[in-house]
Amino acid sequence: MKPRRVVITGLGALTPIGNTLPEYWEGLLSGISGAAPITLFDASKFKTQFACELKKFDPLNHMDRKEARKYDRFAQYALVSAQEAVNDSGLVFEKEDLDRIGVIWGAGIGGLETFQNEVLNFASGDGTPRFNPFFIPKMIADIAPGLISIKHGLRGPNFTTVSACASSANALVDSLNYIRMGYADVLVSGGSEAAITIAGIGGFNGMHALSTRNDDPTSASRPFDKDRDGFVLGEGAGALIVEEYEHAKSRGAKIYAELAGGGLSADAHHMTAPHPEGIGAKRVMLNCLKDANIKPEEVDTINMHGTSTPLGDIAETNAVISVFGEHAYNININSTKSMTGHLLGAAGAIESIASIMAIQNNIVPPTINHQTNDDQIDSKINFTFAKPQKRKVNVALSNTFGFGGHNACVIFKKIS
Numbered sequence: 001m002k003p004r005r006v007v008i009t010g011l012g013a014l015t016p017i018g019n020t021l022p023e024y025w026e027g028l029l030s031g032i033s034g035a036a037p038i039t040l041f042d043a044s045k046f047k048t049q050f051a052c053e054l055k056k057f058d059p060l061n062h063m064d065r066k067e068a069r070k071y072d073r074f075a076q077y078a079l080v081s082a083q084e085a086v087n088d089s090g091l092v093f094e095k096e097d098l099d100r101i102g103v104i105w106g107a108g109i110g111g112l113e114t115f116q117n118e119v120l121n122f123a124s125g126d127g128t129p130r131f132n133p134f135f136i137p138k139m140i141a142d143i144a145p146g147l148i149s150i151k152h153g154l155r156g157p158n159f160t161t162v163s164a165c166a167s168s169a170n171a172l173v174d175s176l177n178y179i180r181m182g183y184a185d186v187l188v189s190g191g192s193e194a195a196i197t198i199a200g201i202g203g204f205n206g207m208h209a210l211s212t213r214n215d216d217p218t219s220a221s222r223p224f225d226k227d228r229d230g231f232v233l234g235e236g237a238g239a240l241i242v243e244e245y246e247h248a249k250s251r252g253a254k255i256y257a258e259l260a261g262g263g264l265s266a267d268a269h270h271m272t273a274p275h276p277e278g279i280g281a282k283r284v285m286l287n288c289l290k291d292a293n294i295k296p297e298e299v300d301t302i303n304m305h306g307t308s309t310p311l312g313d314i315a316e317t318n319a320v321i322s323v324f325g326e327h328a329y330n331i332n333i334n335s336t337k338s339m340t341g342h343l344l345g346a347a348g349a350i351e352s353i354a355s356i357m358a359i360q361n362n363i364v365p366p367t368i369n370h371q372t373n374d375d376q377i378d379s380k381i382n383f384t385f386a387k388p389q390k391r392k393v394n395v396a397l398s399n400t401f402g403f404g405g406h407n408a409c410v411i412f413k414k415i416s
Contacts, residue, residue: 010089010241016052050217052234052341072111073194077237078144085239102156103145106168106191108345110141164402169348173262192237234341238349261292267405278319306335
């Protein structure tokens, strides 16, 4: 069987710099930071007291109170972004074979706040177990695609990919292959995360992963800058309608871009640190290019993993130079995490959306907050600092790397 072509026909975004796709894109082009003091809990005694929270998000604008109480925030975010993507796609499920439509979703952690609150509640008591009957279904990472399928009656493949910060890019790679091989015609894909919690901030602080720039949160996420001191935690969701090309054409769908290929690899090195020579990052990009049958010199832009950590930014940049050679200096490279923070399991989804919109609009969003060059990072690379740059974008690549050494890469190209 010849592999089927796969395209993107709908997008939905719920991010710290915009609660809808148009708002998110406008936020990216404006170069705004989503970082601010934490409001979700009292962080006054934490080493990091800021994060990239959603702004003015009220789940009751999207579901009734009784329903909202049954869901962890990461699942609420999933439902909202998926609905926007479905609406954007123009799919009318009543006219479709719902056995051929599924959901493959990414989440790095799942219902962390639910787990945290249930345990805190138990610990504050006398040892008598009083657990919410929704505790387990609220917490498990696979509940998000389950709820999306229940809402829309989608009976095709349904599961969650969990590979830390690579989770939603992993979901897109799986979606690509499931459709290529004929297991489904349409998949709602993407990812969501809601880890701005006592346990989330405390846990990442415990491993010294987060920026502690409490005096200036908006400039804390500064990928590729000499003075970067860790990532800024974000939250939210991104959803993409992944569809077989002929199926999309037959219903007259708007096609954003082709999902041309995906790559996966492992560092096999360390629980949390990237391989210092970036061998996993190099391999995942090579795997992705090979899968897409795209030459390195055809790539116009790369949305880097670029978390603003001391080790990660160097290793990834070196990997790019290793893969692309002299062409690396012709590519517009950026890290939108400088604006959104790091959405963990949802990062791959919202950054894929940024890449797709760059193809659609022939403009690359900036990397903000750069102040000082790092001698260990090649300054000849165009990191798209400070302002968006207009250019012809036919091919866009997006990297995501996760704790455990998980690497996932996706590549999109202008439809032809």
